[in-house]
Amino acid sequence: MHVEPHGTQEELKGLERGEKNATRSRRLRVLILALEGWTAPAVATAVGLSRRACQDVVRRYNERGLAGLDERRGRSRRPVLSSEEEAALRERIEAGPTDPDPDRVCTLRGKDFQRVLASEFNLLRSLTGVYRLLHKLGYSCLRPRPKHRKADPEKIEAFMREWPERIEQIAAGRPGKRLRVYFQDESRFGQQGTNTNVWAKRGSRPTAVRQTEYEYLWVLGAVCAETGHAEGLLSPQLNTKIVNTFLELFSATVPEGEHAVMVWDGAGFHTAKALAVPENITLVRLPPYSPELNPIENLWHYLKSHFWSNRVYDDYEALEQAAMDA
Template identity: 40%
Template sequence: MSAAVQVTRRELTAAELRRAAGRSRDAKAARRMLAIALVLEGVDRQTAAETCGMDRQTLRDWVHRYNAEGLAGLSNHRGGAQPRRLSPAQMAEFASWVEAGPDPAPVPVGDGVVRWRRQDLGRRIAERFGVEVHERTVGKYLAALGYRRLSVRPRHPKTDPEAQEGFKKGFPDAVAAALPEAARGKPLEIWFQDEARVGQQGTLTRIWAKRGTRPRAPRDTRFQWAYIFGAVCPDRGVAAGLVMPFADTPAMNAHLAEIAGAVAPGTHAVLVLDGAGWHGGGGLVVPDNISLLVLPPYSPELNPVENVWQYLRANWLAISVFDDYDAIVDACCDAWNRFATQPAVIASIASREWAKVNP
């Protein structure tokens, strides 16, 4: 029979070991401290081990570690982290590849893909730096650089980034220029407006499913639809919407009247919108408490209502089959009304720092 293990290290009493266990953020090490404290208090080894969730042999091993190393010996020894195989300069170059995207030309002229996969990045790392890394390692590099797999937004080929930046930087001046003389000096509200078509063909969205599967969802093939005219004021967290059968000037006039009723009394609203044909022209009737400010051409990314449509579709309007036009209208009204009752969500989705004009 082996001799009973003895705690030979005596710089800490049982009470001090208990206090150290209470301060420790390592739950496993804390249990080991409590077990040794029980031994120092004269509790038999079997009881001390079972009380702290271990067997007698495990307790014996931890007592030996404690005798040799003190409290430090009660924590699991972890090997040092493996050094990253790419230098900081190589990681910076790797990040530039991710930002620039792949060359879709066939290998070996290009990368042969339209979006990066980890295996493609791993191949380029091997070709450029002579370092072979596993796909999981490539994923860790991407995570370390702050990259995640995200859904892309559409961009019109005629988009002018310089015009968009100029619009954002000059937004306060553009708002001031849009105001009529009667509105100068009044409190201002910034509103954003847009339309979305919702129809029987519907849209699909992401759902939870088992890895490796291709989940299926219903999608209609008929062609009835309605239009949601939506506007939001992120500073106040309010929204004004209508569901209309057509996107035309009469529908826009009705929506402008709806927005005018939602503007705070004594306040003037600047309504930011795109250059659709029904947003201007001789038949448009703009209420006295609203001024229009048109976005640069092909710039939907500057209109936060585009993100509102994404939110509505992802939560209430996707993966649905609508029997007829009335069903579409009911679904659109329900989705918009649910959205409009959440001021915090409106502010979160639609707020833009560049669109602040009030101090």
Template identity: 35%
Template structure:
């Protein structure tokens, strides 16, 4: 164990950013210069008992004896087993098929009834953060959704789809995702930057003008096609498929994945030689990445806005779609799904 001179300790005190360590080094330096412990206590304005402890620690352990020891603090009132039980309860509640949500008061009551421990509500939130939980926005889910069917769909080898002509190889197939969104005067509002402690107001109209925005994306190439219509039916849907068909390069084949809406009839693709459709399982919008496109359009361009009428809604949708597709890498990144990659 190295012994230091008072000069070395004073030099070390000037180099450290820890104010407590600096005071301890100076106290020991005064002691090494010949001051007794009572005098050191008077010079440093520290009790003699503490000074005596510092000097004893230094003499027995060197500089390491002067370092702050991490306080263990009070042991947690929840045992590890109780924390695991609480985590399991919260996890299961978040997956509940019946809906609803747990509030801080609910969790506070659960801890009291199950473990007999009363926590202040603020401490309950600290426990939740320590266990890895946060107050997050949830995604919508239809009560009739079948997770097993969705997983089976994702595992389905798209290269074996029977509607694809036998002479088309998987390497020549492009997967497109298609959907429609209704955009209108009864618009959505979104989060926005505002001063803390305030609740900003966003205008939301109550009129009834709207348009239907048909959109389709090809994650492999970043290609996109859009169509705006005042109404929806099979003929309008065929027009949109015609766009995709014309956008499909010569020598390639398009498989368009869409939901089971009534205007997505089984025969809508019969007139196209380079295109066929595949239906998503019922109540499974999560499988269609174009849902994220609609979210992007609303959050970045369409939310918190007023529209004078039909034409202004059309203009806004056109501008929003153009802004989204100007970056093909954004289209690819947002809409890529590993399960929708053709087998080669």
């Protein structure tokens, strides 16, 4: 390949040593090898490009010098969707399947979005193009968190809006005390097992044991996200007496100069008349059917998915040991 003398071979080698852009460095290497008398096929093999791509690098260098090695910018692509269409597609994605027609599915898959784009937006795209568009818009296929149908969005919003004022009121009634907010909840763990994801070969359907026996225990926990202070209790049953025992034991762990604000749900054993609340604890009840406001729920999910799933437990003692280990 003929190379015009825009620069000496040593100058090109010096540029290659100082070049940080990998693409431009490879193009300089093409020129250097061509100046050494290498053929186009040999250069292509050495640098990992096609023969035609190497010839194109030399041609552009011959015509424009070092400027010919710069990236060539083509015309900008026309957006797949206009801003109005993009907004409409976002609404369609977040609305989910239409009921009952025409979707007839519980969740929209790539093939469904392919049909939606064709029928509602007059846009034909391959399945790969559909997924690329969804990812570009910032969407991923995520598993939703369960939500009770009786949840009241207005009460949940009011609870969050009034939270700072409620904390101030609690603090005002306990001068000299440092408030610590704890989130409390209970979770049942037993031989009615669950399964979690495992690594397996693509296309396979791995199996895992799911136990269906009837021994179980209750895990009670309270966590302060600010300090990391956490307390737990294991019990074969759950009632107001057990909750009182937990509150008594927890109260003894609260430092002298602090006051615990314990956030929990409205379960029956949390509202019973026999409930005994220590003086250094103030209880705050969450709105009904709003577990998303209690982040300790994430702890139960983590323990079940990382420690308690895909396993068999022979008896109560095995459950207790697994709970303590986790």
